[in-house]
Every structure is written in C-alpha cells, then in structure tokens.
Amino acid sequence: MNKDPLILNMLGAPLDLGADNLGVDLGPKALRYHDMVAKLEHAGLSIKDLGDIDCRDRQKLDPGNPRMHYLDEIIRVNQLIAESTEMVIKNREKIVVIGGDHSIDLGAVSGASVALGGNLALIYIDAHGDMNTDETTLTGNIHGMHVASLLGFGASELKDLHGPNIKIDKNNFLHIGGSDFDQAEIELVNQQKLNTFTLLDLLKNGMAPLLDKIDELSSRIPNVWVSLDLDSIDQIYAPGAGMPNAKGLTYREIATIAEYIGINCSVVGLDVVEYNPLQDQDYKTAELAIELTAKFFGKNYNWYTNYLDRNKVN
Numbered sequence: 001m002n003k004d005p006l007i008l009n010m011l012g013a014p015l016d017l018g019a020d021n022l023g024v025d026l027g028p029k030a031l032r033y034h035d036m037v038a039k040l041e042h043a044g045l046s047i048k049d050l051g052d053i054d055c056r057d058r059q060k061l062d063p064g065n066p067r068m069h070y071l072d073e074i075i076r077v078n079q080l081i082a083e084s085t086e087m088v089i090k091n092r093e094k095i096v097v098i099g100g101d102h103s104i105d106l107g108a109v110s111g112a113s114v115a116l117g118g119n120l121a122l123i124y125i126d127a128h129g130d131m132n133t134d135e136t137t138l139t140g141n142i143h144g145m146h147v148a149s150l151l152g153f154g155a156s157e158l159k160d161l162h163g164p165n166i167k168i169d170k171n172n173f174l175h176i177g178g179s180d181f182d183q184a185e186i187e188l189v190n191q192q193k194l195n196t197f198t199l200l201d202l203l204k205n206g207m208a209p210l211l212d213k214i215d216e217l218s219s220r221i222p223n224v225w226v227s228l229d230l231d232s233i234d235q236i237y238a239p240g241a242g243m244p245n246a247k248g249l250t251y252r253e254i255a256t257i258a259e260y261i262g263i264n265c266s267v268v269g270l271d272v273v274e275y276n277p278l279q280d281q282d283y284k285t286a287e288l289a290i291e292l293t294a295k296f297f298g299k300n301y302n303w304y305t306n307y308l309d310r311n312k313v314n
Ligand SMILES: [Mn+2]
Pocket: 102, 126, 128, 130, 143, 229
C-alpha cells in the first residue's frame, strides 16, 4: 500500500432536493462530526477541506417542474460543484464530494470530465440505475436521472450542465451492484449496451469477472471517477443509507471492490452519497463511508488499523 501523502480535497454538498426522504442533507455535517478529516489524514491522505456548499432549504422553494423537481436549485448547486472538481483536477489533485443526495454526482463528474477533456471513466456503484429521464421518470426526483444526463440522454438543462459535451462516453461507464432498475432503465442499458455488473452477476459468477471489467476499463481510460451510493450496501452494514437495502453488497464485497479499485485504478475523484445520519446506528454507516473513501484512494482505515494504533508498542 502506498504510504506517500496524497492531497485529497473534500467538498460537502448537503443537497437533498434530488430525493424525497428527510436527512441526507445532514450527511456532510455528520461525517465531519464523526472526524472524517482526521481519520482520512490518519490513513495517509492529506486533506484540503473546501467546506460545504450552501444549499437552499426545500421549505423556501417551489418544486416547479413536476418531471424535474427543484431543477433550478439543483442546477445552481451542481454548477458550483462542477467548478470545484474541474479546478481541483486541473491542479492534479484529487477530490471527494460528500452528499447529499445522488444528484450531486452530475456536477462532480461534469467538472472532472471537462478538466480531462472528456477522457474520464465512471465506475458507478448503486442498487439503482439513476438512468431515467424527464420523460421516463416515475417520481420527478432528479437523483434518479443524472446518469442518463452524464451519458448524454434526457433534458438539456441537465445534460448540458457545465458545457454541452457528453460528459461520459457510454463505453467508459461501468455500473456495479444494480438490483433495482426501472423498466425504462433496463431498456436504456440494453439499447445502448451499457456495461453493468449487477448483484445477480456477482452472485452467479463471483468477483473475478468484475475485477476483469475494472481492469479493462482502467487500462483503456486511465482516469476514473467513482460514485458510491451507500444504498448499494446491505442495510446490515449501511443502515444509514437514504434507501436502506435488504439485499445489497456485503461488507466483504464492497471493501474488496474499493480496495481493488484503489490499488489498480487512478481514481481522480469520488462521490459518497445518500448518507442519512437520522437512520444510522452508532455511526456504523459513517465509519464505513470513511473506510471506503480511504480504500478508493489506495489507503487503508478500518477496525484493524485502529486496533494496531491502540496497541502500538512504544
Ligand atoms: Mn443513486
């Protein structure tokens, strides 16, 4: 494991307007309270804290367009996120963006893609597809649409955020851990031949074919953005996810995926989203989010490193 300090910028995006449930706006504050900065520093990452973006409260806003709720504010916040990720990656530093709901991924990936002239792969870990458009959405919630936007589908307001180019070429996309795709999302995956490795694939074929897919992608496109929706993880390990998942990835599976990506890919940025501290149990999910963040950047932080620290011989 690489012991060199690595500069990691940290940006909080306490946006909850892309979703319905109360609490994901508290994610950045709760992770900071749980010492995310100190713990990542301890893991060997040198943190530059960019603070939290000011997000407006839904009580003060009109949902507006019924097919894209709170569109204007979501675009405003995502534009700010995109400017941050673009600047950081142009400076050849790395960044973790902490949600908030998953719609913050739109700005995060858009800024990274622009910084790299579109030469960016996206590894997307989520129980859901997030590939609806304003035409196929069943809820009007934008946290279910931004992947389609990044791939160049759906409403121009979303897909043209931070510039008109397609942010992620569909051949440079890998979706991991899906178990709940909507019909329209299944059709998009099939029509566009999108690269997915679902929970069923994992249970049927094991981890090896997934690791091969990660290798293939990162050998072709060296710069990788990782998006981690905590609802991809089983609720036993991640009770504090926006939509807790009774059939998600085990701790062993997600920790291995994160470790493998951290060692074998050049991860330029990560977003960790849908953390809901109101549903967490003893900060279990927060602790896991911190551990996985360290692992995605090739470092380690877990109960064992803590055990070693506590029992160090002087
Ligand atoms: Mn999601």
